[in-house]
Amino acid sequence: MITYVYAQDEKGGVGYNNDIPEWNLSNDLKFFKEHTMGHTMLMGRATFESMDCRLLPGRKTVVMTTNKEYGKDIEGLELIHSVEEGLELASDQEVMCIGGAGVFESFAPHVDRILRTMVEGEFPADTFVPDINKDEFELVKIEDGVLDERNKHPHRFEFWERKK
Numbered sequence: 001m002i003t004y005v006y007a008q009d010e011k012g013g014v015g016y017n018n019d020i021p022e023w024n025l026s027n028d029l030k031f032f033k034e035h036t037m038g039h040t041m042l043m044g045r046a047t048f049e050s051m052d053c054r055l056l057p058g059r060k061t062v063v064m065t066t067n068k069e070y071g072k073d074i075e076g077l078e079l080i081h082s083v084e085e086g087l088e089l090a091s092d093q094e095v096m097c098i099g100g101a102g103v104f105e106s107f108a109p110h111v112d113r114i115l116r117t118m119v120e121g122e123f124p125a126d127t128f129v130p131d132i133n134k135d136e137f138e139l140v141k142i143e144d145g146v147l148d149e150r151n152k153h154p155h156r157f158e159f160w161e162r163k164k
Contacts, residue, residue: 001094002042002086002110005035006129007117007155013125015100018050021123026150028117031157032098035115039096042086044103045070059096062089064103083107101127114160117145119153138163 007028008014013021037058045065055061055076062078063071064086071077080086083106089095090110097107114132137160145155 001112002090002097002107003035003094003113003115004097004104004107004111005032005115006099006104007032007119008129009119009121009123009125011122011125012128012131013123014129015050015127016123016125018046020050021119021125023119023121023123023153023155024150025117025119025145025153025155027145028119028155031115031117036096036098039094040089042080042089042095042097042103042107044100047099047103062086062095064106083110101129104129112162114158116158116160117155118158119155121153132160136163137161 006014040060040062042062045063048063062080064080066081071079087110097103139158140161141159143157
């Protein structure tokens with residue numbers, strides 16, 4: 001099973017200068033941790049580098065790259081080099097695909113669930129995801145995000161599932 005986990009603004013912006021756009025939502029980080037903990041996280045090389053090449057505790061990190069030598073010096077990092085390898089990885093476990101845009105595009109025909117944080121407003125962004133195809137996916141749950149001093153932008157957590 002492949003699950004996308006990401007946050008976006010109203011224009012579909014998911015990244016800016018190889019980082020998260022400037023919405024600074026601690027609720028989103030908590031949501032991300034809660035839903036990825038104990039799972040395998042699949043990401044592209046640039047996304048991994050935007051995390052300072054850190055392996056997050058309690059999760060297995062897999063990077064998809066065409067560079068067969070990439071990351072060999074990082075203990076605990078696993079690499080894949082094709083969509084087929086990613087599908088094999090997801091054949092017996094839930095794989096949380098966390099970006100970037102190229103990885104999302106590569107696995108789009110195969111994604112089963114989408115956990116999306118929708119951030120209201122538009123932020124400077126240079127990386128975008130297309131809108132969710134409502135012919136293929138059904139919104140099954142929404143949780144409103146709480147506004148406070150650490151979460152100043154209105155947001156909600158959406159749970160989408162591929163239609164059967």
